[in-house]
Amino acid sequence: MQELVKNPLKHEPIDAETVKFEKVNTHIYQDSESASWYVANEIAGLIKQKQEQGKKAVLGLATGSTPTKVYDYLVQFYKEGRLSFKNVVTFNLDEYFPMDPSSIHSYKRFMNEHLFDHIDIEPYNIHIPDGSLSKDDVRKYCADYEEKIQNVGGIDIQILGIGRTGHIGFNEPGSSLSSKTRLVRLDRVTRLDAASDFFGEENVPKRAITMGVGTIMGAKKIILMAWGEGKSNIIYQAVEGKIKESVPATFLQHHENCDFVVDSAAASNLTRIKTPWLVTECEWNDKLIKSAAIWLSEKLDKAILKLTNEDYNEYGMGNLIAEIGSAEQINLNVFNELQRTITGWPGGKPNADDSQRPERAEPYPKTSLIFSPHPDDDVISMGGTLLRLVDQGHHVHVAYQTSGNIAVFDDEVIRFLDFATDIQKENKELKKKFKEVREFLASKKPGEVDSPEVQQFKGLIRKGEALAACRYCGVKEDNAHFLNLPFYETGAVRKKPLSDEDIQITYDLLNRLKPHQIFAAGDLSDPHGTHRVCLESVFRALQKLKDDRVDWIRNCYVWLYRGAWQEWDIADMEMAIPIGPKDMTRKKNAIFKHQSQKDSAMFPGNDEREFWQRAEQRNKETANRYNALGMAEYEAMEGFVRYHF
CATH class of the missing domain: 3.40.50.1360 (Rossmann fold)
Structure with missing residues (x-):
């Protein structure tokens, strides 16, 4: 036995x-x-x-x-x-x-x-x-x-x-x-x-x-x-x-x-888990077939349409060939499925047949809501898509879920207060506040939690940078929403658990804007877990809206993006937005507006490069992988997975 x-x-x-x-x-x-x-x-x-x-x-x-x-x-x-x-x-x-x-x-x-x-x-x-x-x-x-x-x-x-x-x-x-x-x-x-x-x-x-x-x-x-x-x-x-x-x-x-x-x-x-066909005979479904064909294509450095029956047999997928009939049929199915994920219209192409497109053609224009866990995740992870949505006339809103204040260096606070006191030389209250902040920061021990006042100043620095990036991208300032979810506001790396208040804030914004599409960060490998909690707040707010039988939620698509810490696997991507050289430059310029995170980030994680460098490399790698699989060659691409709730 x-x-x-x-x-x-x-x-x-x-x-x-x-x-x-x-x-x-x-x-x-x-x-x-x-x-x-x-x-x-x-x-x-x-x-x-x-x-x-x-x-x-x-x-x-x-x-x-x-x-x-x-x-x-x-x-x-x-x-x-x-x-x-x-x-x-x-x-x-x-x-x-x-x-x-x-x-x-x-x-x-x-x-x-x-x-x-x-x-x-x-x-x-x-x-x-x-x-x-x-x-x-x-x-x-x-x-x-x-x-x-x-x-x-x-x-x-x-x-x-x-x-x-x-x-x-x-x-x-x-x-x-x-x-x-x-x-x-x-x-x-x-x-x-x-x-x-x-x-x-x-x-x-x-x-x-x-x-x-x-x-x-x-x-x-x-x-x-x-x-x-x-x-x-x-x-x-x-x-x-x-x-x-x-x-x-x-x-x-x-x-x-x-x-x-x-x-x-x-x-x-x-x-x-990753390649089950190498260890046992699989029960094949569309998702597993797609993963297997992409894996084999990259393993052999062959475009998908060039894979043969012998290639599949040699790597443990003989039963797939027997089940489907031929490599040509598998290749064509996977190729077409990949081809359909690529679109230059992240909000849907108006007046077009959308039966083979990731997003609906109507309504146009759409209300698009982008959730950004930190004040720069929107432009880092989906800046090219954000720009495309604005350029194509959609009503783009950005919800910054946390203040991001702990990621600001102390020197940045001094620099901004220097500027403020020089502008308002006669403001005695400001000078007194500046003196108190200087004294606190001078005596602050490594890792010590900032005073509430310093936390506020750091949050304002990040808010100003986010607004600058919105203006550059063409997002109206009134469409930038700073949620400052309470779970984050501890001043320390360790956060509070997600609360009903966090979910209600998210719920209220969603119900007020009634977006046709939502973009949220599915990038769960950030080193201190903020992305994970922010995504949970969105999911739970959406579930609450569904439970409350809110009508508009039935016609809303939810797309998850990555890019700051990792990228979706090609086999998982359901929408891929090409980014040309000009838009890649615009995306980087939007990231540069976040000056407190430029040159050196407070929390670099396991990648010491700047965030714009990581984003550019990952977007280009995605485009190169699509190209190697036999798709058209693009400068860069941003990938998304649809969340069904």
């Missing part, structure tokens, strides 16, 4: 052949919430089992955004009276060095805020590396940390995240399999990824105390979690790649009881 393993994404058994390339047991869930629920229940089950045996449950814990929902569920279990932590001993993976335990960046503070302050764990059972030690004391402290782990019988479950370099804990590339708890120097990529939390790379500590790979491998069970498309490449390497020191997570392939728990986005590069 063929061995069966469970696939949590589909909640049905799949045969072992499907996961034959995977060297670690990998559970795929539809989203991070359901995955976190699974992990929280695994931990709770261990704690209860140990309680029944009269033993301690020893947990290895991680920090960062990945495990926070797991901790939320554990707190929920405790508050509901379903779980006690009296028998739990914890050891945290790591801590920055040096680091004051009371700092907002301290992992001790993180763990207290997310877990320990809300449960009944005994304080003496909590162990977190001490970042406040003198360097001379670190070596002995690390040896004692190892000894404490051994004295309680070792770690029962070790929770891990994974860094973009493949690091686990702060075990950077080059860490050995036998390494123990120690002081390490952080890789520049790791520091760059942490820059958003510290308001700039220069504020990120250069060292950290971390459990070693050997310490982690000593755990009886390991659960590594990863969410989002930004982790898909490193998850692919860790699960299917060769074991190598340059990717420390691959060492986990040696562990006999290790599970990777990932959401569908983080799993998107695994062979069984």
Whole structure:
């Protein structure tokens, strides 16, 4: 009988052949919430089992955004009276060095805020590396940390995240399999990824105390979690790649009881998800056929119409040929489908047959509403399309969902206040305010939250830049809407949860404008999650409108754009807008209006280039990929996926 393993994404058994390339047991869930629920229940089950045996449950814990929902569920279990932590001993993976335990960046503070302050764990059972030690004391402290782990019988479950370099804990590339708890120097990529939390790379500590790979491998069970498309490449390497020191997570392939728990986005590069025809016979549908033909075309560097029966057979798609009849028929179908996604009329072409076009011809002109999470995402991600909508006479509105104030450097505030005080030399109140702001910024510690006044000034700087970009693009100033959603206005990188107030603000704007088409950011790999929350606010407002049976919503199309952090895959794109050389220049000029983000962004993420450079390269790559597939050659293209609600 063929061995069966469970696939949590589909909640049905799949045969072992499907996961034959995977060297670690990998559970795929539809989203991070359901995955976190699974992990929280695994931990709770261990704690209860140990309680029944009269033993301690020893947990290895991680920090960062990945495990926070797991901790939320554990707190929920405790508050509901379903779980006690009296028998739990914890050891945290790591801590920055040096680091004051009371700092907002301290992992001790993180763990207290997310877990320990809300449960009944005994304080003496909590162990977190001490970042406040003198360097001379670190070596002995690390040896004692190892000894404490051994004295309680070792770690029962070790929770891990994974860094973009493949690091686990702060075990950077080059860490050995036998390494123990120690002081390490952080890789520049790791520091760059942490820059958003510290308001700039220069504020990120250069060292950290971390459990070693050997310490982690000593755990009886390991659960590594990863969410989002930004982790898909490193998850692919860790699960299917060769074991190598340059990717420390691959060492986990040696562990006999290790599970990777990932959401569908983080799993998107695994062979069984990305190219399932390479591991098993597929049940073919139009979307999978399109993905397969595009993949094969790019794999062989052939235009789609040149693919042969032999090409499909050689790469595991013989049953597709048998089902459809010939490569020529598949190629033609996919070619035509791709061709129909290309249009120079993002608002629909008036008085034209729209049966084969992505957008409707009527009504004309349309009311087009563009949601921009930050004050520059509109022009960065769909500036060419925005310009085309304006040029073609549509009523274009832009809704800036957040102020973007935390992305403004302190020097920008001084520069603008210098200008203001020079203009109004006799304004004593302004001079007093300028003096107070200067004093605050001069004494401000790295990562410290701005005063409400400074937050306001930074928000006004971004608002002024957004209005300048609107004027340049031909969008009326009255059509620029600054929503300043409350979830964002904390002054810190960590935001509040999405609230009913956020959704109501979005709902009210939608119901007032009654747009015929909506554009929203589906770019979910931004490093601090603002895009994800902003998109959720739009989705929930749309659902509320639908539930309220608002008439206009039935005739509204919703298009999702990307570009600031990643791009849609060609196989997913349902509308592609060509951008000529002149409009590409206009798009860049619109981006340049956001001067506070020019030259150096506060939150560059994992790409150090300026946003206009990223956008230009991604738009040109999309055009080149379409061209290589056999489509017409364009300078650049912006892609969109339609959201059906």
